[in-house]
């Protein structure tokens with residue numbers, strides 16, 4: 001459960017008095033996620049998600065995230081909607097943290113995605129990319145290649161305690177990617193963390209996308225690479241090419257990839273695997289005392305990285321020749 005900062009009923013009632021959302025009937029911390037503190041808040045008017053922004057969220061980036069959710073929804077993408085206070089402000093503060101309330105999105109996330117879910121997700125990701133194309137704000141991806149070395153340095157001394165040889169494996173991959181990271185690919189707004197827990201389904205159809213707090217401006221194909229990592233591996237670590245094919249053909253049915261993007265996909269997939277390996281490693285080594293959070297396994301992403309290192313071309317991911 002991710003609750004780093006607790007909220008008392010009295011604090012929440014005072015907070016809600018600034019909104020036109022009725023009166024509080026119940027609330028509880030949410031048992032998923034690892035980044036921010038989230039609460040399901042129920043009032044006489046409905047259900048809302050209260051997010052207290054924690055460690056990796058920079059206050060200055062909040063207008064980008066909030067504006068992006070509004071922009072995407074205005075273009076027909078189903079995503080949480082920021083709820084404004086009576087004053088019109090969306091960003092607020094509670095328990096000493098920056099905070100916002102968004103609408104509750106119906107749907108369920110799938111633990112074991114099928115190829116059909118992957119196809120739906122691919123289509124949804126491409127729609128997100130197209131809908132984000134005219135978003136006016138930009139935000140650099142601070143967790144792209146330039147951000148990986150600082151993460152590694154934060155964990156270097158303890159990495160071998162997690163798995164023998166891990167520090168050397170990361171150092172070698174980091175050097176390779178720093179020297180060969182793709183340049184000049186089509187860029188725009190990306191979600192950057194579209195894992196199965198951030199996609200909701202109803203009747204097997206993608207019904208909504210949540211958690212835009214890593215969203216940024218970067219290569220669109222990098223977002224595809226993040227999703228191949230997150231959706232297309234089996235629990236035993238094997239890559240499922242049927243799921244990969246479904247995700248990629250779903251994506252391409254809405255936004256075809258250029259030849260340059262296809263050629264870059266194996267490198268982008270390695271980068272995405274290293275990015276999640278590093279953030280998970282740092283989180284694994286730094287669980288804040290008293291926080292209700294279950295850190296995610298960094299080594300899952302070492303195994304995925306090993307797979308990508310052996311890939312020859314995007315066809316190995318299931319891309320049509």
Ligand SMILES: Nc1ncnc2c1ncn2[C@@H]1O[C@H](COP(=O)(O)OP(=O)(O)O)[C@@H](O)[C@H]1O
Pocket residue numbers: 002030032033034035036037038049080102103104105106197198210211212213
């Ligand atoms: N708008 C929403 N509607 C419904 N459930 C939500 C919404 N936002 C978050 N949740 C629930 O809260 C969980 C954690 O939210 P998430 O944004 O993934 O957290 P984090 O910021 O820690 O990544 C989600 O997995 C989901 O169950």
Ligand SMILES: N[C@@H](CCOP(=O)(O)O)C(=O)O
Pocket residue numbers: 032033034035036193195197198211276279280296
């Ligand atoms: N998806 C990341 C962790 C952050 O995402 P959350 O939505 O689970 O908070 C990972 O799997 O490492």
